[in-house]
Amino acid sequence: MKKDLGVKPYLFPMPTYMIGTYNEDGSVDVMMMAWGGICAEDMVALNLEADHKTVANLKSRGAFTLAVPGTDTLEASDFLGIASSNKMADKFARTGLHAVKSGRVDAPVIEEYPLTLECTVERMEDEPYGLRVLGRIVNVLADEDVLDEKGRVDAGKLRAFAFDQMRNGYYAMGDEIGKAWHAGAGMMKG
Numbered sequence: 001m002k003k004d005l006g007v008k009p010y011l012f013p014m015p016t017y018m019i020g021t022y023n024e025d026g027s028v029d030v031m032m033m034a035w036g037g038i039c040a041e042d043m044v045a046l047n048l049e050a051d052h053k054t055v056a057n058l059k060s061r062g063a064f065t066l067a068v069p070g071t072d073t074l075e076a077s078d079f080l081g082i083a084s085s086n087k088m089a090d091k092f093a094r095t096g097l098h099a100v101k102s103g104r105v106d107a108p109v110i111e112e113y114p115l116t117l118e119c120t121v122e123r124m125e126d127e128p129y130g131l132r133v134l135g136r137i138v139n140v141l142a143d144e145d146v147l148d149e150k151g152r153v154d155a156g157k158l159r160a161f162a163f164d165q166m167r168n169g170y171y172a173m174g175d176e177i178g179k180a181w182h183a184g185a186g187m188m189k190g
Contacts, residue, residue: 013162013173018077019046020065020099020108020116021057023085028092028099028108029057032069032081034163039134044119046133050126053085058133062121063105066135067113070159071172073097076112078170104139114143114158 014034021029031054036046044066048055058064069077076095083091092099099108104118119135146157156174164171 008166010166012164012166013171014165016069016077016161016163016170017046018065018067018069018080018110018113019054020067020110021054021063022061022107023053023057024060027089029053029085030080030092030095030097030099030108030110031085032077034165035130036133042137043122044117044135044137046135047129048131048133050131051086055131055133058121059124061106063102063107064119064121064135065102065105065107065109065116066119067110067116068158068160070112070114071161072159073112074161074170109141114146115153116141 015037017033017036019031019033023029031052033046033048035048036044039045046066054064076097079095080091083094085091088094098111100111102109102118105120107118109116109118117137118139118141119137121133122136123132123134125132125134142153146153148154148157156176158174160173161170162173163169
């Protein structure tokens with residue numbers, strides 16, 4: 001029997017992404033976010049609250065990086081979701097993570113994150129549910145150790161983790177349990 005829970009934002013898994021931008025003084029700002037993802041072949045959609053420091057940076061710089069954190073960076077990544085750059089100027093420095101300037105957009109690449117999308121801001125839309133940011137992917141950077149023998153990203157090697165907003169937990173991801181567009185192919189017959 002199913003129980004009625006009312007209106008809740010319950011989907012699982014929720015991604016954990018790290019948005020990297022530069023502050024007005026050139027220092028690095030990174031925040032963890034979960035409400036967003038791929039919305040087209042070369043586009044991402046982020047749903048943010050307008051008062052984030054990251055939003056001001058997106059408006060002024062017109063660029064960002066969107067990275068997938070690995071489980072080895074859980075503590076620092078979670079901290080980047082807890083702390084606000086509006087209140088803590090040295091937020092990124094406290095993590096011990098390292099940043100280099102992207103070669104394609106005006107945003108930092110965090111060296112410890114194994115997969116990073118370099119993006120330009122294409123549109124920012126104020127909606128009743130918050131601010132929607134549409135970004136165009138101009139390049140993807142991946143650590144060689146997360147690539148398979150054909151040079152493609154191997155999800156198992158990413159050591160990514162998902163957010164469970166129902167119980168406020170993080171869960172490691174990566175075990176393959178089937179092949180997309182093949183696991184159900186047998187049901188196509190007769």
